[in-house]
Amino acid sequence: MKKNLTQRAIVIAIVTLVALFIIFRPRDAEGNLRRPQASDFTWAGIKGTLQNNIHLGLDLRGGSHLVMQVQVQDYMKRLAENARVGVEKAAKDAGHDVKETRADASGGNYNVVLKLGDASKASEARDEVAKKVDLRDFSPSVSGDTVTWALTGSAQRSLGDQATQQAMKIIDSRINSVGVAEPTLQEHGGQGSHQILLQMPGIQDPERIKKLIIGQSRLELMKVVSPGNPSPMQTYATEEEAKASLGGQVPPNRRVLPYSERDEPTAAGEAPAQPNQPKRWVVVESPAVVDGTELRTADALSRTGNDSDYEINFTLKPSGAEKFGAWTGANVGAYMAVVLNDEVKSAPYIKSQITDSGQITGRYTKQSAEDMALTLRSGALPAKLVYLEERTVGPSLGQDSIRAGVTASAVGLALVVAFMLFYYRGAGVNAVIALILNMILTIAALILFDATLTLPGIAGIILTIGMAVDSNVLIFERIREELQTGKTIASAIEQGFARAFVTIIDTHVTTIVSSLFLFVFGTGPIRGFSVTLILGLVVNLFSAVYVSRTIFIWLLNRRGRRMETLSI
């Protein structure tokens, strides 16, 4: 018994010391451990250490929490549309009589439909097209004169995940370049929900970042359908007029785009012809010569040093530069449209071969130019993003919550301690020691597992106070019962612990089982709550059973005194 006691005392001492070390070890600004200094032992020093050690959730710390969703259906629609263009070309090239091609997107199905004049050629067309166009994500079917390629379910899933991953990478590079400190970016919601969670501690007004993240800067360099320089570029006053020039219908290889002419010269060396004139329309050739995926750099620069006169200079990657060089070389004198987000920003004419650089001019302010350059640099988002959830907590609100939580815990703890001491007297002290140890170990476990403490997490801690004490109540009530049956103190304690232990295990495991579900499937507050509850319950097995037992053993073995009565 004696040796057993020493062994137990050592285990408890080591666990307690390690826990205290974990809680109070000082860290430097980067979160690395450092040697303690004299200032760490002052009240403010301890407070600072605790703040560094305990990873606070946004609700306590202040910051922004954004949930966004990638509109993958847009991505698939575009994919189907691209496949359609390929299918049409391949079928025509193979000499088929193509009556109609279309890309359908409805009810979560994405189909490319090819209708032929000759039904007997349908199977043949299917095989021929498959050789030319990459349709491995689609499953073909033939019925009569129609060939349908349907995007398969598995392809939809993997493409959706791919788009989400890609969007996350782009968001990451965007928030990094505006210098958000310690952002966390992760997938959110269930499999296939295509949601992204972004948490930014310390950000109070996320408006600018929100705009920046969903910014769709799609750059395309396209040829304008117009007689070349020196004649002025062909523009139209209305969209209808522009369409009329194409015979009323826009063919697949042409696009009609708005053109906001600002102060760009219409011909070499001339002053702006009609600065800031209202929006006009131009016809451009599709597809683009090069697009945003070929961008290497994009930077905002002031043209005149004036703050409202910024432009964006870009350079192209080698592959893009090659294409662009070849095209500009062959089209000297033609007008080239710099198209940003489906709007022609400028349309200079090509003086000579350009290989790898260009400008997007216009009257940008410094910030709008910088943000646009940034979104261009980080690449185009695979699909549109929408915000589903936004939560912002100011620092003062977080502080108030911490204060309220700490007060509530302290009051709860005090009430429980008072009752235990009143009701169980000597054994109450035992329970209080176990309870305090329980709290220390729970906090240490939180730090050790790098878990985040949230407001519901504090609620979880308050609840573990109640539940922790339950184990002691179970044991003490049992010991009282055993004493009543006339057992000796030693065997009553022995029996009390043994019997109560079965119950404690059952109750703890049940609560942990249900909390695990919350942890695995829950998000936000539900999860924060389950973390502290689980940790608190596991720790409680040690504090309420092992530590309390040790204290009783010690009481029974005190030198020179035989236990006649047990204060319980």
Add this chain to the structure above:
Amino acid sequence: MVRLFHKVNFDWLANRRIFIIVSILLMLAGTGSAVFRYARGQAPFNLGVDFKGGTLITAKFKQRPSAEDVRAALQHAGVHDAIIQPVSSKPDEVLIKLPRLGSEESAQDEAQVDVGRTKVAEALKSFGAQVAADQDFAAEGNSFKIVGTDAVGAVAGAALRNQAVAVTLLALVGILVFISVRFEWTYGAAAVIAVFHDVLVTLGMFSVFYWEINLTVIAALLTLVGFSVNDTIVTFDRVRENLRLHRRESLYKITNDSINQTLSRTIITSGLVFLSVVAMVLFGGEVLRPFSLALVIGIVFGTYSSIAIASPIMVWWQQRVERQTPRPAPARQARATDGGAGGERKHSQRTSAPSDVPAATCLRRFG
């Protein structure tokens, strides 16, 4: 020695009809309130921004204007049907709740979750300048800052709602499986029915008093699930132990005794948790209030249900099962001896105990 509930000898199971009628009435009250509200065109529950979608803005003023003034300013800026709620514990804060703007489809609209904050900020500027959340108020004149925003789109709201329901049901299944493994499936079923009852009654109260249900309330309901099951298991554990000790007694008597034996523990523990939760209601601040309220109610009913609901159902069901599948006792003993594993032997002892009493006695005593 201070003692509560010492040597209680109350026949809990005899009063099971009263208990069950009380519970059914409580559940009916909740359901009735929900149906009544629904019939009157109101939402059956006061769902918060988390589940319904919408925007909740916490604004802090240097000098807080009255709720009417804030409403007038908002209406002037074109924000109607906002709920304005001065924070009772803090004299300078106002909560502004906006319902979800637009229809379901406009959830696709990227502006969806932005509109609220921008509009409210515009409207509040009629009281003074806006200050960034981490800065001090200007020295002169009134000013305000927006210290918190919760904006949830319709899609996210529905997802959060579904997730909360799914997680709760999963947790219940987990509990059912665990108790069935440790005890009998009838015990598990009884415990889960009791817990389900607690959740229903608590939700019913939220409908009756029209308290707001947000994500923290779900966390509270889940705690309550764990807590109520805790109480039930403590009683069942005693039943299992007593069945082993007193093999001649009926399940009815043993359950009654077990409830009485564990009563002091049940009341003390529930009382202590109740104390910590009351501390939360009083000192936990506005944000934790719905959470604490749900727990206060939940703990009361959770304690009640483990005594008055779970045990009678367990006894009734267990006896029914044993009546329906009368297996010859020798066969079961044989299984116990050749089963080998300790767990299995315990298991068979526990089930054979009540059947040692003639079924007729069982029935007479219980029914």
